[in-house]
Ligand code: HEM
């Protein structure tokens with residue numbers, strides 16, 4: 045793990061940027077499927093099991109990507125806010141990023157644990173995972189409620205996050221938005237680094 049206090053970085057590296065957008069994209073797909081599939085009626089020819097299994101498979105893959113992202117963040121660090129950013133904004137950004145990570149971790153865990161304790165088989169990309177636990181209605185219900193409520197809280201924080209990003213782009217014009225955009229010059233000339241130095 046890098047010591048960022050001694051060696052501060054000024055921009056996200058390309059891996060962090062790529063993984064931010066891959067996860068953001070698949071989270072949106074996952075929300076759309078999740079919110080839609082629960083309303084599909086049950087029945088012999090119902091597409092419900094297909095969408096549930098698709099949701100579970102994407103969710104498990106997302107969980108692995110999120111773990112990798114967390115590891116990458118700890119390894120590479122996070123750029124400092126541009127000079128002149130008010131303290132409340134730095135604190136708000138930190139808290140909202142922590143909450144995003146909290147939800148990103150809790151969603152796959154609650155989904156997976158709920159599925160492991162449900163009465164249905166868990167299918168991962170078409171492969172049936174052997175039943176590890178007996179059906180437990182209490183744990184299943186607890187996990188379903190956690191999954192559902194975290195989803196709503198998560199969506200709210202994502203909306204705030206997007207609004208904050210747009211504020212940085214349109215009102216603050218401080219380069220914070222751009223540093224999460226693919227910038228192939230980052231690796232060669234420090235891209236956003238220059239911007240931050242101009243601001244300080
Ligand atoms: C980051 C990942 C995930 C997101 C954003 C997500 C999102 C959602 C959403 C929005 C719903 C609908 C909630 C409702 O209105 O009732 C849902 C339901 C559901 N999700 Fe996920 N999900 C994720 C991961 C997973 C995983 C990994 C599994 C299982 C392996 C899973 C299994 C389920 C199941 C079974 C339901 C139906 C409700 C229930 O019985 O809990 N999800 N999910």
Ligand code: HEM
Pocket residue numbers: 060064067068069071072117122123137141144145148202205206209210220221222223224
């Ligand atoms: C599913 C949705 C999203 C999630 C979960 C998410 C999560 C995060 C997290 C946790 C960070 C902090 C960096 C880190 O710790 O790795 C971040 C940074 C950032 N995100 Fe997102 N994000 C999402 C969607 C978006 C969207 C749609 C935009 C643009 C409109 C955006 C723009 C940014 C920007 C500009 C930063 C950099 C902030 C900085 O430099 O301090 N994000 N995102």
